[in-house]
Amino acid sequence: MEHQQHRLIFKHIDEPGYTNDIDCYIKHGGYEQLKKAVTMKPEDICAEVLESGVRGRGGAGFPAGMKWKFLDRKSGKPIYLVCNCDESEPGTFKDREIVHQDPHQLIEGMMCSAFAIQAKLAFIYIRGEFFQGYKILERAIEEAREKNLLGDNILGSGYSCDIIVHRGAGAYICGEETGLIESIEGNRANPRIKPPYFPAALGLYQCPTIVNNVETLCDVKHIIEMGGKGFSEIGTPGNTGTRIWCVSGHVQKPGYYEFPCSAVTLGELIYDVCGGLKPGRKLKAVIPGGSSAKILRADERFTGKLKDGTEFDWGIEDIPMDFDSLMAVGSMSGSGGVIVMDDTTDMVEALANINYFYAHESCGQCTPCREGVPWMRKVTQRMVDGNAREEDADLLKNIADQIAGRTICAFGEAASWPVQSFIAKFKDEFVEKAREQAARRKDGKEAATETTLI
Amino acid sequence: MDLQSETIEKIDKLVPRYPTMKSAALPLCHLVQEDQGYLSKEAMEWIADRLDLQPINIMELVTFYPMLRTEPTGRHHIRVCRTLPCALAGAYQTCKKLEEAFNCKVGHTSADGEVTLEYVECHADCGKAPVVMVGEDEYTNITPESAEEFATKLKNGAL
Numbered sequence: 001m002e003h004q005q006h007r008l009i010f011k012h013i014d015e016p017g018y019t020n021d022i023d024c025y026i027k028h029g030g031y032e033q034l035k036k037a038v039t040m041k042p043e044d045i046c047a048e049v050l051e052s053g054v055r056g057r058g059g060a061g062f063p064a065g066m067k068w069k070f071l072d073r074k075s076g077k078p079i080y081l082v083c084n085c086d087e088s089e090p091g092t093f094k095d096r097e098i099v100h101q102d103p104h105q106l107i108e109g110m111m112c113s114a115f116a117i118q119a120k121l122a123f124i125y126i127r128g129e130f131f132q133g134y135k136i137l138e139r140a141i142e143e144a145r146e147k148n149l150l151g152d153n154i155l156g157s158g159y160s161c162d163i164i165v166h167r168g169a170g171a172y173i174c175g176e177e178t179g180l181i182e183s184i185e186g187n188r189a190n191p192r193i194k195p196p197y198f199p200a201a202l203g204l205y206q207c208p209t210i211v212n213n214v215e216t217l218c219d220v221k222h223i224i225e226m227g228g229k230g231f232s233e234i235g236t237p238g239n240t241g242t243r244i245w246c247v248s249g250h251v252q253k254p255g256y257y258e259f260p261c262s263a264v265t266l267g268e269l270i271y272d273v274c275g276g277l278k279p280g281r282k283l284k285a286v287i288p289g290g291s292s293a294k295i296l297r298a299d300e301r302f303t304g305k306l307k308d309g310t311e312f313d314w315g316i317e318d319i320p321m322d323f324d325s326l327m328a329v330g331s332m333s334g335s336g337g338v339i340v341m342d343d344t345t346d347m348v349e350a351l352a353n354i355n356y357f358y359a360h361e362s363c364g365q366c367t368p369c370r371e372g373v374p375w376m377r378k379v380t381q382r383m384v385d386g387n388a389r390e391e392d393a394d395l396l397k398n399i400a401d402q403i404a405g406r407t408i409c410a411f412g413e414a415a416s417w418p419v420q421s422f423i424a425k426f427k428d429e430f431v432e433k434a435r436e437q438a439a440r441r442k443d444g445k446e447a448a449t450e451t452t453l454i
Numbered sequence: 455m456d457l458q459s460e461t462i463e464k465i466d467k468l469v470p471r472y473p474t475m476k477s478a479a480l481p482l483c484h485l486v487q488e489d490q491g492y493l494s495k496e497a498m499e500w501i502a503d504r505l506d507l508q509p510i511n512i513m514e515l516v517t518f519y520p521m522l523r524t525e526p527t528g529r530h531h532i533r534v535c536r537t538l539p540c541a542l543a544g545a546y547q548t549c550k551k552l553e554e555a556f557n558c559k560v561g562h563t564s565a566d567g568e569v570t571l572e573y574v575e576c577h578a579d580c581g582k583a584p585v586v587m588v589g590e591d592e593y594t595n596i597t598p599e600s601a602e603e604f605a606t607k608l609k610n611g612a613l
Contacts, residue, residue, distance in 0.1 A: 071582045103583040121473070128484070128521045129577050131590035164471055167484055170518030172575065186476035186511070188518040205473060248539035248580035255581040291538055337580070339539055353538045357575055363518075453541040 003272050006234070007412050008027040008242045009218045010258045013101050018137060022143035027106035031149055033224040037112040038157035040224075045116035049220060051228030056364040058084055058175070058213030059290065059335045060410075061305035062321045065228075068210060071117055076118035076376075077207040081161075082184070082199075084111055085126040085133075085214050086168055086175040089402050090357060091337025094244040094256055094395035097213040099126070099133040103140040106214055107163065109221040111150055116220070117210055117218045122161055125180050128169040172361035176409050177211040178203075179363065190365040191409035193273075213335075215244065235261030238307065239322035243333070250281065259321070266296075267317025270340055281342035283324045285425070286297055286316065286328050289334025291354050292414035294421035295421035302329040332401035347426040348388070348433045349453035351396075351418060356454065366407040372399050373415045383430070385450030393430035397423045419449075455500040461489040465504065475505045479515060483522050490541030490599065491525040520574075527570035528563040532556075532610060534589040534596075536573040539580035547598035549573065563565045568609075 012018040012028065025031070037045060050065030060261045071079065083106065087095040098106055106124075114122045122295050126134055141163050145151045152160045171189050173179045178197055179189035181204050196202055203209025219241055223231045232240045237263035252275030264273065266286060277283060283298040304326050319325055326333040333450045341350065359377035364370040376399050383392055404416035423430065437447040457465075467479045477611030482501045487493050498512040505511075516522045534540075534549045542583055549560055549571070558564035558571050577587045588608060596604050607613045 087578040091539050091580050093578045093580050095479075096578050127578070128519075129574075129587070132592075166477075169480060169484065169515075170574070171522035184477055185474070186479035186515070188514055202583060246581060248583060249542045254583070287538075338537075339542070339580075341542065345542070348538050350538060351551060353536075353541050359539055360520075360575060435525065451537070452544070452546060454546070 003259070003268055005258050006242055006260050006263065007258045008222055008234070009215055010244060010444065011322075012105075013097050013256075018101070018236045020101055020103055020140070022104055022140065022147065024301065025102070029148075030104055031108055032182060033221045033442065034108050034111050034115075034149060035155060037115050037157060038155050042116050042118050042133050044113065044181075045224065048223055049116065052219075052223045052231035053228075053238065054216060054219045054223065054231065055240075055323055056213055056398060057215035057219070057243070057336065059089060059292075061333065062253075064212060064216050065407045067200065068117055068199065070116070071210060072201045072208040075201075075208060076155045079117055080111065080204045080207055080209040080210045081114045081117060081119035081122040082177075082180065082204065082209060083122070083124040083177065083214060083217055084177065084180060085124050086172075086180060087129075087214070087335075088128055088172045088175045089292065089335040089337055090354075091246060091248055091287065091339045092335040093248075094336060096130065096133065097256060098214055098218060099130065103136050103143065105139075105218050105221060107140055107144050107150065109163065109219070110163065111144075111154065112224055113210070113212065113220045114215055115154075115157075115159055117212070118159075118163055120275065122163045123184055123204075124163060124165045125174065125184060126165055127174070128167050130423075131382035134165060134167055150374055154231065157417075171363075172357075173409075173411060176411060179409065180211060181209065184407065185376055188363070190363050191358075191411070193408045215221075229327045235263070236322065240413040243321070243336055245269060245321060245336050245338055247338045247340065249338075250277055250342040250345070251340050252276055252278065261322040262320045262325070264319060264321050265318045266338075267315075269321060269338065269395070270317070274340075277342050281344065283316070283340070284343045284345055285341045285347070287331075287337075287339040287341075287418075288316045288319075288321075289320050289332045290337040291357065292345065292417055293326075293334045294417050295425060296329065296331055296386040297425040302423070304328055346451075346453065347384050347422060347429045348380065349451050351422045352377070352384050352454040353449075354418045355380045355415075358411075358418075362415065366412065368403045368406045372403040375399055376415070376419055377440040381454070383433055384438055384451050384454055386441075386446065388434035390431050392434065393423050396430075455488050455496060455529045459484065461485055471506070476507060476511070478505055479507065479512060480519070483512065483515060485517075487522060494524070499543045528567050530569045531587075532569055532571045532587055532608075533574040533577075534560070534572070535575070535577050535583070535585040535587075537576040537580075539576070540583040540585055545582035545584035548586070548596050548601045551598055552586075552605055553602035555602060555609075 065284035183189040355377040359374040400416040401417035
């Protein structure tokens with residue numbers, strides 16, 4: 001079956017002849033929404049964003065309009081807008097394309113948002129590895145400045161706001177909004193404790209700050225265009241707008257695909273949109289929302305009740321791709337990074353790979369995470385190195401259970417969820433690994449076998 | 455400190471844009487590293503002095519952020535992504551081929567100083583895995599099968 005993409009944010013991505021300069025953007029109707037925005041009342045824009053129901057595209061899925069509502073406007077301190085372009089959740093690769101191919105869409109979305117919250121200054125925090133993206137954004141900002149679309153007295157409105165592009169330097173934790181703020185302040189990116197440091201009240205330089213994902217800020221431009229109500233009619237109630245699903249791993253056609261929320265199921269995404277698996281392979285597992293999301297096993301049955309009370313009974317292929325459905329099956333849509341694994345995948349190795357990542361990225365601030373995550377990495381590394389023990393699965397779960405919920409930021413959960421879910425769903429493979437190695441050792445053979453994922 | 459005049463110009467333009475001097479610390483680390491190839495003790499002291507900070511304020515950033523280096527790299531700095539989506543596409547085997555082609559263990563610089571070969575974490579282009587970066591340029595779909603050809607092209611300056 002054909003599934004037509006509905007490209008809102010990615011409308012011009014990979015379009016032949018579409019270039020990332022301002023003339024091309026304006027020729028395609030660009031900056032019309034900013035022109036409209038500066039004639040509106042800022043609070044009316046905020047109301048439209050709230051009505052749109054748009055939920056944050058960075059991972060947590062928190063309603064952006066609500067986040068904006070929490071902004072402390074009475075403090076008298078300057079307000080800051082920060083675009084989170086750290087795009088570092090493994091499996092996610094959408095912001096890169098927006099920055100490279102359509103940077104002005106982001107700048108327009110940001111300036112509309114900055115005007116709505118009356119920000120004094122805006123930042124784009126871009127990950128350090130996006131060398132080209134940084135240059136493209138710098139150029140795009142100068143182009144926009146020349147046309148008075150940012151800077152002083154934007155389009156004669158009396159409102160002024162500039163954008164500073166701030167480069168990260170390879171630390172995953174900078175994707176966490178308070179870590180990101182610390183990084184802009186010139187510190188190590190150790191996240192802050194909430195409360196009291198909710199960015200909307202005590203953010204950048206202890207001033208009210210809004211941090212939004214690239215895709216979310218682009219959505220704001222479209223919300224102004226079609227109105228909050230119009231935007232909310234895309235998708236389903238509570239899951240509005242489109243999402244860009246980034247599919248990687250063992251599919252024939254990995255890539256980015258934009259659909260209204262709930263418009264496709266996980267099965268349709270894998271088999272119809274991405275051309276299915278390689279010949280002769282069977283689906284084994286899917287991580288549906290970036291590597292922190294809990295893994296789904298291909299032969300699971302998912303039953304329960306959705307938020308609105310509807311009962312569901314799904315196989316993995318039936319899960320609608322939206323925020324609430326993926327949460328209902330015990331995982332999350334996160335950042336939209338769908339990692340597909342076929343039956344050739346060794347789950348112990350896959351977890352060893354993920355643990356290596358999180359051990360490398362722990363900021364070291366909270367003891368359970370600083371000590372526990374590298375410990376989990378050591379255990380899974382030992383397992384693939386030929387010294388697996390039957391009790392390792394329980395040990396891993398035990399460590400993970402003592403990290404989640406005991407750290408300042410959500411990194412503790414991000415590092416624990418993969419371990420908890422791999423053990424819950426593939427424990428047999430972890431135990432079997434130890435037995436196989438013991439058997440090989442008994443036969444006088446090398447206990448470890450060659451690894452491919454670590 | 456012997457910085458190029460362009461670097462000094464960039465620094466002088468950038469610092470006053472930030473609400474606080476300290477916010478310019480990480481950008482200055484990038485600019486000085488791009489100029490010098492790495493951040494020496496002298497470089498860190500220079501940045502601290504430029505921003506009215508203490509050297510420790512810079513050193514604590516350099517030891518935190520993986521992209522900041524205290525040693526120079528080889529002529530080509532090759533970064534191979536090893537995170538799960540790239541690994542599922544064969545990144546570890548790709549890296550083995552590159553180790554052989556350059557006679558250089560991952561995590562090291564080759565004896566002739568030609569390449570530094572490193573594993574890095576997700577570069578956010580997982581749809582075109584495996585991803586390899588050489589300096590500031592990104593190359594995609596560098597599979598175990600195409601890695602040798604990739605290495606040859608890099609050696610011949612034909613990338």
